[in-house]
Amino acid sequence: MQSKLKSTFEQTLKTLLMISPMLLAVIGLIGLFKAFITPEMLRTLFNGSVLHDMLVGTGFGGISVGQPFLSYIIGGELLEDGASFYGVTAFILAFVTLGVVQLPLEFSIFGLRFTLLRNLLSLLFTFLLSWAIAFTLGVLS
């Protein structure tokens, strides 16, 4: 068990080293984003109706790639800059459940019917769940 634990920690350390360039790159981009994109610009992008915010969030989340925690970091910053929970939740959900970039891979492994079904359901549920989550939070607070 001890040797397994040790090898697992080594493997985890390797993973950490492997993702660190991408992590630093994204953090660098976030810095640029925060300095160059003013809250006013973002608000115009996100501050529409609930439906508009969810559409923008889903679109951005669906085309973005990377480790899921990146969506939390970006989502957190968006929230701080005045985006609604509807849009940010849609972004986080779309980020982890939809992947435009990985579609060809998914199609080649699962076939057309399964891939289409899975992605359509994920798209539908991004809307349903982000609305339900933001609505529930509103009721709770």
Next chain:
Amino acid sequence: MKRSKSGLLMLGIVVVLYAVLFFLKPDVTLKALDESLGVLKMIVPILLIVFFLMALLNTFIDEKAISKHLGEESGAKGWLLALLGGILSHGPGYIWYPLLQNLREQGAKDGLIIAFIYARAIKIPWLPLMVTYFGWAFTLVYTFYVVLGAYVQGMIVERSDTRERGA
């Protein structure tokens, strides 16, 4: 290895971007660098906790064990395993696709696979980060609805499959 290369490429692009922007607007670019360092300082301690959790999961959760039981048609137990497996599985989603397709070919229900994939929207090691950014209330509500959503999607697929087979 490929992922590591794309990360380095991305980092290179960002460095070049900083260099070009520094040339055009030095003050705003320095502010951007300062903002980045702030984010980095906040992330590092959480990152260490996350990787500790990941190592623990890797040690105690056997991927083969999850896949074996997901393949059985075990009713409520199958659903529980699909949802738990999705929540506990880690690493990028596409790593799991070949294994999942293998399970489908061995007779695993599509509904269970769909539920498994959707439940992966919950990332246990990253929960501390989610709580830090969005608070406990959001994290609990999010987790609840994702599990519910995964189950409902799986049921939709299973119902449509059953109907097709019946027709």
